[in-house]
Amino acid sequence: MKLKTATFGVLAASTMLAGAASAQTTLGLWYHGAGNEVESRILNGIIDDFNAAQSDWSVTVESFPQESYNDSVVAAALAGNLPCILDVDGPVMPNWAWAGYMVPLPISEDALAGHLDATIGRWDGQVYSVGLWDAAVSLYARQSTLDELGLRTPTLASPWSGEEFMAALGAAKASGKYDYALDLGMAWTGEWYPYAFSPFLQSFGGDIVDRSTYKSAEGTLNGDAGIAFAEWWQSLFTEGYSPGTSQDPADRDSGFINGKYAFAWNGNWAAAATLDAGVDDVVFLPAPDFGNGSTIGAASWQFGVSSSCSHPEGAAAFVEFALQDKYLAEFSDGIGLIPSTKEAAAMTERYAEGGPLAVYFDLSKEQALVRPVTPGYVVAAKVFEKALADIANGADPADTLDAAVDEIDRDIENNQGYGH
Amino acid sequence: MAGKLTRSNRAGWLFALPGFSLLFLFIIIPFFFAFWLSLTNQRLVSPNPTEFVGLKNYSELLRLSVLTLEPERDDAGQIVRDANGEIRYPRVRTITRSGDFPEYRGMREWFRWQSGENAKVVVASNVVFMKALTNTLTFALFIVPLQGGGALLLALLINQKLRGINAFRTIYFMPVVISIVVISLLWRFIYDGEDGLLNNILAWLTFGFFEPVDWLGKSDTALGSIIAMSAWQAVGFHMVIWLAGLQTISPTLYEAAAIEGASKWQTFRYVTWPGLRNTAILVLIVITMQAFAIFAQIDVMTNGGPLDSTQTLVFQAVERGYGRQDISGGSTISVILFVMVLMISAVQGILTRERT
Amino acid sequence: MALVSAENRGLRLAARYATLTLVALVFMFPLVFMVVSSFKPDQQLLSDTSSLRAFLPVGDISLDNYYAAFRRAPIGLFMLNSVFVTVTTVLLSILLCSLAAFSFVFLEWTGRNVLLTIILATLIIPFETIAVPLLLFVSKLPWLGMEGIAWGWLNTYRVQIIPWIVDALTVFLFVQFFKDLPRELIEAARVEGASWFMIYRKIVMPLSGPVLATAAILKSLKMYNEQYLWPLIVVQDEAHRPVMVGLGYFFQLQIAWGEVMAYLTLISVPVIGFYLLMQRAFISSIASTGVKG
Known part of the structure; x- marks a missing residue:
């Protein structure tokens, strides 16, 4: 016990200083950014500003490592120990809302005017969460590579068709200058797979589940479009265009920068690092169009209210406060994400009109499609991830998709339709 | 005769009770709860009420x-x-x-x-479970002799009176000091298919004739690679147990053997090995149990792939229970694992029973 | 004649050391890689992994990773937490497990075999599979503190300690070693009227140096290196987080490998220190533990 007192004396003292200010009601906030200095500093800045700006509420933050954040929240919910304000990954929100971890966010629609669609989390006709930023994925290439290989530079209005894309990969491979033509980021297991790769499936005309009913994946995931997608997906690996599931994680981080790969399918969060590493002529291209439009995934981390919060209005006050453009811009400058509003984007270094990453704001605005908005997404995403990994490793595309459909449908059935 | 001196119900219970109560509270009760979950449709995250479903979870796994x-x-x-x-x-x-x-x-x-x-x-009905089952059995079959035998050899090697032997003993123990999660991360670099250290070393040893292998990326080498790494990592753990066993053998027995002119092999066969009986049973059982619980290596290195070639039972239990929020399905796998290992250890128990 | 044998002995000694060294290389390399890498910038660290440079402190060597690691996470706090939890658990574990093992080996009492069988059966239960039931359980448990009864054990040290004190492996370890102790000594003491606790304390424990050290080493490894899932779900405040949960701080989208290596090097120091301490105290004293008289 002595040890405990000694160690935490310092901590206790600092909390007491903060709490001594007034008789504010304390609201806990959980955040996924432990270990990320910049992110923590900005968030703490917002919280300090908020606590000083009014006298009703005092927000205190607890940060968790991102990789295990969801597990921590689920455990806390089971044990009845949730904080007031929850940070939640966009596609996971319906699961938590349906399970009763979260309640609607009592925020006015006015406060959300002008926000990118995907930054607002809606479930069951109500707003549950709002994000200060979005993330987007694009095809990284060097302009010099495109010129050398004689490739047209695709644009938002006219992206590459599937054939053009495959021709580009073929040209890159034939040049013999790269270890692989395309880095898909297979080393990043987990949510990256459904987030980054399901838009290809959607462009083929399939999807992870049937969004009109959310009751089944039969015919949507394993229909003709799905099988065409899966065969194309497998060909990326059998033809040697992309490194497979055993990709070295370090190569994922630096392979494109080092010139190992001609193209990389990567998120905007890696864009700044690529520019900083001296790849001056990097261009961020939209996804290829396989017939049903060029599309990318959307929705990132957002704030919402937990069901054990006795003051949702306080939580909403904080979220509304945090949604100020200056904070959106600050986060964007700090950690490289896409600010939720045009006004905030204009205040940033990189996303302002003419900035090096401005293209991402347009990508998010024009092409973003949120992942299936259903509590069942969490499980379907896992099933989809495994199916993609198996097909990449040579499993039969149709059989694998069938198995995935069976598993997704069984899960929906076991959950009595997930409330749809 | 001995019974009279050692019989004591009061002292026996008094000594065993504190430990047993903790084990009962924190392992046995939760396990019974897990068993009950396996008979229900309980989800990890769900507002729906829990229903009793009988053996449905079992038939979905085993059909x-x-x-x-x-x-x-x-x-x-x-x-x-x-x-x-x-x-x-x-x-x-x-x-x-x-x-x-x-x-x-x-x-x-x-x-x-x-x-x-x-x-x-x-x-x-669940091919992945079937593969996990066979992979786990394969893993156990290889790791028991590799780790147990390897650890004994190390312990014998290190159990000599030589200058500086303590330094070697510490070095052999090193891989155990680092958490298996971290070891697995490091070995991903070593096993890397293109420019991994292992491929480079093999190429160097064979003057460039060795074709690089994507150790973790091929379904015929992935499990073997994980077995090799696991054996290497935990061998120091069991070396420590063997060492403790070696030290309970009285030096006078060795002196007697030396006077009799026994060869090294004879000394091992007739002095060392009989003295290690109880240690051997311990090591055998512990390695078997640990083998059936293999999880972290899979989680970090392969996620069960490629093509389910490294799926294991505990990995599946966790993947189902937490990843797919199917806590009753995950619990069912644990119960099946428990019953299976119990049967195996019963057989081991019969085989290692003292022959009198 | 004497000369030849001396030469032989020299050769054999050299061969012994050669074997020892060769084996040492096999076991040393990840640790060397870890420590050496902790001084390298990420780019160089990763490109070095394909050659033997991975094991050499060459190139751009600095302490930058250490500074960065300390800025990223409260490393001292995590280590203190882990050391405190580990030491407390190990001490209590050794006491309770050896007591139980003593009663299983040296005493005869009704229910002994049943209890021992149950304990050994729990060896098979992987922790991952009982984590959720256990979480629900400890979140409702009472605790008698300074301010009266408090409910729920979350966010404490005790929740990281008490459930882990007794484990089947440690009990089993003691049982197997106690079986090798000379029963005559105990019976003799019993005839002279010593109480069971006196026998435990004065006869059995002093003879158990090697097994005590072994149990302490193995248990501390488990507590220090493998406590991840449990603290993750029962500890929500940073103030009680242990080192393995702290590792998560370094796994951002772009993993800072150099910092990871620096962190790992730092947190390995107490474990290696503890092993050396135990080795010095017990394992190296082979000659002095002439147990079987």
């Missing part, structure tokens, strides 16, 4: 059937063969996904064999 596929025939009734001369069969999905055979709905091919001109296909 097996054998299908007989007849060769495809052309209009003339001739068997259709592909370019390699192999007989063509209708796809299994035409049966499992048709409305005509609802009993096979949701089942998948596990493996098949040839029977005359027909093919016999074993379909399972």
Whole structure:
């Protein structure tokens, strides 16, 4: 016990200083950014500003490592120990809302005017969460590579068709200058797979589940479009265009920068690092169009209210406060994400009109499609991830998709339709 | 005779009770709860009420059937063969996904064999579980002799009076000091298919003749690679147990053996090994238990892939219970694992029982 | 004649050391890689992994990773937490497990075999599979503190300690070693009227140096290195987080490998120190533990 007192004396003292200010009601906030200095500093800045700006509420933050954040929240919910304000990954929100971890966010629609669609989390006709930023994925290439290989530079209005894309990969491979033509980021297991790769499936005309009913994946995931997608997906690996599931994680981080790969399918969060590493002529291209439009995934981390919060209005006050453009811009400058509003984007270094990453704001605005908005997404995403990994490793595309459909449908059935 | 001196109900219970109560509270009760969960449809995250479903979870994991596929025939009734001369069969999905055979709905091919001109296909309701089961058994089968034997050799090697032996003992123990999660991360670099350290070393040893292997990326090398790494990592752990066992053997016995002129092998066979009996049982059982619990290496290195070649039971239990929020399904796998290992250790117990 | 044998002995000694060294290389390399890498910038660290440079402190060597690691996470706090939890658990574990093992080996009492069988059966239960039931359980448990009864054990040290004190492996370890102790000594003491606790304390424990050290080493490894899932779900405040949960701080989208290596090097120091301490105290004293008289 002595040890405990000694160690935490310092901590206790600092909390007491903060709490001594007034008789504010304390609201806990959980955040996924432990270990990320910049992110923590900005968030703490917002919280300090908020606590000083009014006298009703005092927000205190607890940060968790991102990789295990969801597990921590689920455990806390089971044990009845949730904080007031929850940070939640966009596609996971319906699961938590349906399970009763979260309640609607009592925020006015006015406060959300002008926000990118995907930054607002809606479930069951109500707003549950709002994000200060979005993330987007694009095809990284060097302009010099495109010129050398004689490739047209695709644009938002006219992206590459599937054939053009495959021709580009073929040209890159034939040049013999790269270890692989395309880095898909297979080393990043987990949510990256459904987030980054399901838009290809959607462009083929399939999807992870049937969004009109959310009751089944039969015919949507394993229909003709799905099988065409899966065969194309497998060909990326059998033809040697992309490194497979055993990709070295370090190569994922630096392979494109080092010139190992001609193209990389990567998120905007890696864009700044690529520019900083001296790849001056990097261009961020939209996804290829396989017939049903060029599309990318959307929705990132957002704030919402937990069901054990006795003051949702306080939580909403904080979220509304945090949604100020200056904070959106600050986060964007700090950690490289896409600010939720045009006004905030204009205040940033990189996303302002003419900035090096401005293209991402347009990508998010024009092409973003949120992942299936259903509590069942969490499980379907896992099933989809495994199916993609198996097909990449040579499993039969149709059989694998069938198995995935069976598993997704069984899960929906076991959950009595997930409330749809 | 001894019984009289050692019989004491009061002291016996008094000494054992504190420890047993903690074990009972924190392991046995939760395990019974897990067993109960396996009989329900409990989800990890759900507002729906829990329902008792009997053995449904068990049958969903364990259901097996054998299908007989007849060769495809052309209009003339001739068997259709592909370019390699192999007989063509209708796809299994035409049966499992048709409305005509609802009993096979949701089942998948596990493996098949040839029977005359027909093919016999074993379909399972959960192929991944079946693969996890066989992989776990394979893992245990290889790791027990590798780790147990390797650790004993190390312990014998290190149990000599030499200057500086303590330094060696510490070094051999090093891999155990680092958490298995971290070791697995490091070995991903070593096993890397392109410019991994292992490929480079092998190429250097064979003057460049060695073709680089994607150790973790191929389904025929992935499990073997993980076995090798696991044996290497934990061998120091069991070395420590063997060492403690070696130290309970009295030096006078060795002195006696030396006076008798016993050879090294004879000394080991008639002095060391009999003295290690109890330690051997301990090591054997502990390695077996640890082998069946293999999880972290898989989680970090392969995620069960490629093509389920490294799926294991505990990995599946966690993947189902937490990843897929199917806590009752995950608990069911744990219960099956428990019963299976209990049976195996019963057999081990019979085999190692003192022959009197 | 004497000369030849001396030469032989020299050769054999050299061969012994050669074997020892060769084996040492096999076991040393990840640790060397870890420590060496902790001084390298990420780019160089990763490109070095394909050659033997991975094991050499060459190139751009600095302490930058250490500074960065300390800025990223409260490393001292995590280590203190882990050391405190580990030491407390190990001490209590050794006491309770050896007491139980003593009663299983040296005493005869009704229910002994049943209890021992149950304990050994729990060896098979992987923790991952009981984590959720256990979480629900401890979140409702009472605790008698300074301010009266408090409910729920979350966010404490005790929740990281008490459930882990007794484990089947440690009990089993003691049982197997106690079986090798000379029973005559105990019976003799019993005839002279010593109480069971006196026998435990004065006869059995002093003879158990090697097994005590072994149990302490193995248990501390488990507590220090493998406590991840449990603290993750029962500890929500940073103030009680242990080192393995702290590792998560370094796994951002772009993993800072150099910092990871620096962190790992730092947190390995207490474990290696503890092993050396135990080795010095017990394992190296082979000659002095002439147990079987």
